[in-house]
Amino acid sequence: MSPTRRTAATLGLAAAATAAVLLSALPGSAAPTAPAVAEATGPTYVYRITGGAAKADALLTAGFDVLEDRDGDDLFVMGRNDTGGRLRGGGFRVSIEQVLAPPKWTPPARSGQAAVLDAAVAEETYYGGYRTVNAQYAHLNQVASDHAALATVVDYGDSWRKTRGAGGYDLKAICITKKAAGDCALSTSAPKPRLFVMAQLHAREITTGDVAYRWIDHLTDGYGVDSQVTSLLNSTEVWVVPIANPDGVDIVQRGGGSPYTHRKNANTTNGPNCGTTGGTSQIGIDLNRNTSSGYGTGSSTNPCSETYRGPSANSEVETKALQQLWRSLYKDRRATGTSAAAPADTTGVVISMHSYSNMVLFPWGFSSTYHTGNDASLRAMAKEMARIAGGWRYGQPGEVLYNAGGSTDDWVYDDLGAASFVWEIGNTSGSCAGFLPAYSCQSGTYWPKVKPMLTYAASKAARPYGP
Ligand SMILES: [Zn+2]
Structure with a gap:
């Protein structure tokens, strides 16, 4: 090329x-x-x-x-x-x-979570329109206030910096559905099937946070107006984590005229002298190499590496908080082992949004030598997602990209059996390519692809492996 x-x-x-x-x-x-x-x-x-x-x-x-x-x-x-x-x-x-x-x-003036997450904070942007962590969180509050019958904000933990009293952020999700008894409860016996959408686990992948923001508005503004949205929220719970790694995004947005391409969290326990300005030496742990599913492959033991896996599996507070949230939302439907299948009546789809290269990925990420027990269903769904996106590639990571263990997406399927996917959103060439596309690329290029992909994913939450 x-x-x-x-x-x-x-x-x-x-x-x-x-x-x-x-x-x-x-x-x-x-x-x-x-x-x-x-x-x-x-x-x-x-x-x-x-x-x-x-x-x-x-x-x-x-x-x-x-x-x-x-x-x-x-x-x-x-x-x-x-x-x-x-x-x-x-x-x-x-x-x-x-x-x-x-x-x-220009970087935002503030670092760490704002004391009040109000409408003024919701306007805080960087790099031509991308919302800061505080703006994303203020948006969640606004949405829940404007649409009390549809939306519930859940604080599911604290970032590493917050646990250390060093600034940092809450970890926040929003549950969106036409609320009835039992909905949006942290319970695996909630009545509706669940789509879970996560963005910016890797901080520098800023497209993902923006499409998450638009998806929240699409659902809550569309209920009662758009028949497809109305039907979706009457039948399905949609969970969105717009910023899964807020400490990392805080670093990204601090970059000013030279934005920092920080990928990891901000934990400095190991490698305290690694950098924070987005180069070849970075503090933190790669939260998509830190889980106990396939931990150790396709990752680094060097604390300054962008793929540093952390000192031990599931070591990070952000990892543990997500795992606790997922375990409170999805029943464990899968036996252990690489080939055990989750049954046909399993519910739940989990989408982890990353950037870039226009691909749909599914487990196992740690090794493409092994296929999951639900390979046919996962592969068929990935194929359809890739088709909706306009012809993306799809496959297990080792088939189309490279093997990588310790990911959250492998963990979700491994531990619980829910259908789990990674979307690598973003062009590799031409306009809007890379980690930091111009903000106009979001409305013009990415949201028009991601909206129907998410709508399809939501439609599969009730029975991803069934006929
Ligand atoms: Zn990523």
Whole structure:
């Protein structure tokens, strides 16, 4: 594919980044140690790794920032100008795919959760219209106030920084349905089937938070107006977590003129000297490598790596809070083991929204050598989602991207048997590509695809594996 596969204007990634390098993460080197951080400015690079798909685990284990993108047998790594040399030194075939210029935007004045989440806070945006964490939370309050018969806000835990008294945020979900007795209760015996939609577990994947915001409005403004929405909310509970990793998003939105492409949470217990400005050295744990399902594959032990899996499985408060929420919403319908199937009358669909590369993924992510016991149903649903999206690719991660264990999506299916999917929303080339598309891309490109995909997913919540 040509070097114009991405454009700096549309990908819009950060220029400011740490100069610290992850020498300790290279193959054959010593155990991980946190490097000293030297702040520096300079362009961000996307490197193409020719034949990288066959070496994905080596790339991830070495701690490179492997993008959720694949072109044939090639993978892509984001880094600084010295990252290419480290890749070559590690034996990888490397070419520069793109050099990324910094976009301009102003950071919000506030960090951490606002004392009052009111209508004024709901207007707080960055980067041309993207809502801050506080704006997303104020929006939840507004929606629940404006549509008391439809919406309930649930505080399901605290972010890592909040548990440490260091700013941080509540963890918030909203339940949307035409409320009747037993609805929106934290109980696995609630009467309606449940669609669960999660966004921005990876903080820098900002498209996902915005489509979550639009989905909440689409449902609550559409009830009694749009017959499809009315029918959906009469029959189904829709749960939305618009910001699953608020500490991470706080870092992203602090980037100012050089937005920070921070992926992980903000836990500094391990690697306190890793960076916070979106480079090759980042604090935090990758919340999509931290669960006990397939923990340890396709992830790094280096605390500064973008795919650092954390010190142990399920170590993070954000991980544990999500797991507790899911266990309170979905019955356990699946026996243990890689091939056990959940029964045909299982209810529930869980969508974890990520960016980018226009793909629909389903378990097992830890290894495509194994198919789930519900593979035919999951594959058929993924195929339909991909068709609705306009021709996305679909498959298990190892079939179309690379194997990665410890994900929340594997965990949901593994632990409970609910139908679980990842959507990698976003173009890899042309307009609106990358982690940070212009805000106009949301109404013009992504929401028109994601709305019918979510509507379809909701329609399958009652019987994802049944006829
Ligand atoms: Zn992601």
